[in-house]
Amino acid sequence: MSGHNSAEITVTVNGHTNQCNVPVRLNLVDFLREHLGLTGTHVGCEHGICGSCHVQVDGNVVRGCLMFAVQADGADIVTIEGLSTSGEAADLQANFVLYNAMQCGFCTSGMIWSAYELLKTNPSPDREHVRIALSGNFCRCTGYQSIIDAVMETASERS
Amino acid sequence: MKAPNFQYIRAKTVEEVCVLLAEHEDAQVLAGGQSLVAAMNMRLASPDVLIDINHIEGLSDIFLSKSDTLIIGPTARHIQVRTSPIISQYAPLLTQALEYVAHPSIQNRGTHCGSIALADPAAEMPACALALGARMELQSIRGKRMVAAEDFFLGLYETARQPDELLLGVHYPLTSNRLFGFGEITPRHGDFPQVGLAVNVSQTRDHWEDLRIVVFACEPRPRLLQDVAAVAHGHVANSDFFSELADVVATKILPMDHHEVRRYQVRGLAQQVFEVTA
Numbered sequence: 043m044s045g046h047n048s049a050e051i052t053v054t055v056n057g058h059t060n061q062c063n064v065p066v067r068l069n070l071v072d073f074l075r076e077h078l079g080l081t082g083t084h085v086g087c088e089h090g091i092c093g094s095c096h097v098q099v100d101g102n103v104v105r106g107c108l109m110f111a112v113q114a115d116g117a118d119i120v121t122i123e124g125l126s127t128s129g130e131a132a133d134l135q136a137n138f139v140l141y142n143a144m145q146c147g148f149c150t151s152g153m154i155w156s157a158y159e160l161l162k163t164n165p166s167p168d169r170e171h172v173r174i175a176l177s178g179n180f181c182r183c184t185g186y187q188s189i190i191d192a193v194m195e196t197a198s199e200r201s
Numbered sequence: 202m203k204a205p206n207f208q209y210i211r212a213k214t215v216e217e218v219c220v221l222l223a224e225h226e227d228a229q230v231l232a233g234g235q236s237l238v239a240a241m242n243m244r245l246a247s248p249d250v251l252i253d254i255n256h257i258e259g260l261s262d263i264f265l266s267k268s269d270t271l272i273i274g275p276t277a278r279h280i281q282v283r284t285s286p287i288i289s290q291y292a293p294l295l296t297q298a299l300e301y302v303a304h305p306s307i308q309n310r311g312t313h314c315g316s317i318a319l320a321d322p323a324a325e326m327p328a329c330a331l332a333l334g335a336r337m338e339l340q341s342i343r344g345k346r347m348v349a350a351e352d353f354f355l356g357l358y359e360t361a362r363q364p365d366e367l368l369l370g371v372h373y374p375l376t377s378n379r380l381f382g383f384g385e386i387t388p389r390h391g392d393f394p395q396v397g398l399a400v401n402v403s404q405t406r407d408h409w410e411d412l413r414i415v416v417f418a419c420e421p422r423p424r425l426l427q428d429v430a431a432v433a434h435g436h437v438a439n440s441d442f443f444s445e446l447a448d449v450v451a452t453k454i455l456p457m458d459h460h461e462v463r464r465y466q467v468r469g470l471a472q473q474v475f476e477v478t479a
Contacts, residue, residue, distance in 0.1 A: 067205065093306065096306055102306075105310070110204075177304055
């Protein structure tokens with residue numbers, strides 16, 4: 043049996059089904075940005091350290107740079123654009139604005155995903171829980187305090 | 202950077218994986234990919250062929266076998282192991298240690314067997330497998346064999362697995378009436394540790410027996426410290442004893458770098474881990 047350098051994939055992204063031929067070496071995040079034009083997901087370190095490429099695949103938040111697009115064949119993907127449209131994280135996003143939880147904004151979509159997943163599994167975290175949940179996301183501007191403030195405020199508003 | 206080119210094969214059966222591994226000299230198994238894809242993106246790895254095992258039915262199971270063994274399949278994710286009730290019942294050291302493993306989005310995809318097969322010296326799961334006396338199930342076209350954790354981790358990213366073998370499962374003995382401890386020192390939560398310790402011990406009245414202490418991260422591979430059980434003999438498990446034992450552990454490590462710093466770190470960590478183990 044032989045392998046292939048490109049593959050036909052069918053993926054659902056933000057509710058829309060896409061059929062594409064992709065090089066197998068293409069990262070999921072590059073596929074989303076360059077093939078589908080969804081540039082809300084960012085490309086930072088490309089080796090799983092910075093967290094700016096977070097997307098949701100079949101209900102779990104994953105690194106978009108540590109998965110090839112071909113692996114997402116048949117998957118249900120939600121990007122930050124889809125999450126924003128759904129309104130499910132609207133309060134969290136509003137608190138990021140209110141608390142100045144960003145400066146350049148590069149890390150923000152990845153941060154939102156980590157915080158969103160945390161609040162789903164632990165609706166009443168303490169600051170340490172938030173720190174641990176966000177430990178896989180780098181921010182080079184804020185010093186993190188304001189981001190933790192925004193997540194804590196969202197948790198307290200939801201309770 | 203981006204990964205170099207490769208041939209992608211989506212395997213449908215374990216037999217197919219074994220045939221492909223035998224056929225292709227430079228093939229890698231793709232399970233969670235949380236280390237492999239990072240290494241490929243950095244051009245530290247450039248396999249000719251990637252064999253994706255994620256679509257093979259049943260490989261993500263965590264189950265009890267008839268022979269009183271707990272088995273973790275090759276595509277079981279860290280998050281599955283962390284939240285598994287049978288893991289927390291029969292191998293709670295894994296549940297405890299997974300609090301320290303990477304970050305949530307990595308745990309959502311990274312696999313237990315992948316971590317064992319890679320044998321990163323700073324990874325938590327190989328240390329736990331060694332502390333718990335796990336056995337690795339290796340499958341190839343040549344047949345199946347079991348390798349004890351003591352004989353599996355050979356060196357820096359080096360294991361007893363041959364290139365044509367698939368790690369088909371990690372087998373854990375069911376533990377009961379054991380005490381466990383785990384700790385590590387990292388610059389930041391979820392990062393790779395500088396030193397780490399896993400402890401598996403039984404306590405009879407006030408005494409520790411059959412003491413298994415594994416040191417990892419500061420050495421090229423996780424290592425079971427020999428002769429520490431003898432040190433524990435006849436001592437009541439209290440703070441004085443833990444202090445004495447921590448001194449012994451600190452003298453037994455063979456650090457790759459910063460010898461005095463690592464000894465100092467291990468000594469403090471050991472005492473802390475022993476206190477919470479008791």
